[in-house]
Amino acid sequence: MTTGRTLFLSPRVTATGRALADAARRRGVGVETLREWRVPQERRRCPGASLYAGPLFADAVGRELGVGLLEPPADWLARLPRELTGRDIACTTIDAARGLRRPAFVKPPNDKSFPARVYPDGSRLPGPDAVDGTEPVLVSDIVAFAVEYRLFLLDGEVRTGSRYAVGGDLDVAPLEADPRRGEVLAFASRLAGTGLPSAIVVDVGLVADAGWAVVEANAAWASGHYACDADAALKVVLRAARPRDGFTAAERGFLRPAPAVVRA
Structure with a gap:
């Protein structure tokens, strides 16, 4: 069964790109890797296109694919109350x-x-x-996070998560296997109504002597998945990067500006 969607990947091979590609195929989503920093003429304005790539590559090909890209407002983290940031x-x-x-x-x-x-x-x-x-x-302000987690959110709900650092060092494990899972989910629930798009990635962590805090928010279409469930992460990516004309008026306020691409 096919869904009519196609996940486009950048030429840069990553573990997350491979995991999302495998999840896409299981779901009946087509997968194509772009070999250059441009879209072949026959694939431009591809119906049902989505994208997983870094920001620079996304800026280069997003307009040609006709893809809109959700991202957090630039000042979102600064607008949060201190009880959610710890700094x-x-x-x-x-x-x-x-x-x-x-x-x-x-x-x-x-x-x-x-x-x-x-x-x-x-x-x-x-x-x-x-x-x-x-x-x-x-x-x-400079703070030290004792432990940090990556969360893929869809409509404010955590769809999958992963621990990715302990004491500043890489330490990856699925959220489901982490003893602090309940605390992480309880803190994530406090982010509802803080002005995030419907599909987003948020990193949270535990600050010594200050409790739980937001590390940062990231675009789902450019975020590594660590030990997150790839199938659940894919759902967030497909919502965060999809045909530009399919977004609601409210969602358009979170779209990354599409730069004009000048070709020599």
Whole structure:
């Protein structure tokens, strides 16, 4: 049985891409790997297209595929109350962040235009020759997460999850096998109504002496699945990346802007 959907993958082979491709085939979803940073003429505006790829590749091919991509608002994390973040977070521009004179964790909200990490001060951030000064960034207090989890959410409900780090080191296990599963799900339920799209990935963690907190939100179509159930994760990806004309008016507010692609 086929569903009329096709999951397109980038040329970069990843464990999550392979897992989602296998899950797609089990579900009757077609799978195609794009070999170049463009879509063959015969596959442009493909009916039922979806996409799993990094942000740069998604920007390059999304318009040609006719795919809309849900992502969290750039300032979502900064708008959350402190009881959900465990730290102070501001959304500003990288130009403003370059004026920081204290250590801070700085990251692009939805892209990977520069490394997300602790910077000793703003002078260590990439300069204007590397990153345009108007680019939004999140500037966060520095906290240490004792344990961290990745959650794939659909309509506010956790469909699958995975532990991915303990004490800052990679330590992967299915959420179902983790002794803190109940605490994770209880905290995730508090995120309802905080302004997320219907299909999204949220990372949460336990901060020593501060309790549970949101780490960040990520686009499902660009997130690794760690030990999440691939079939459940695929459902979230197929909702998060689908034909652009199929989104409701409310969902369109969460769509990643589709840049114009200039071909030589």
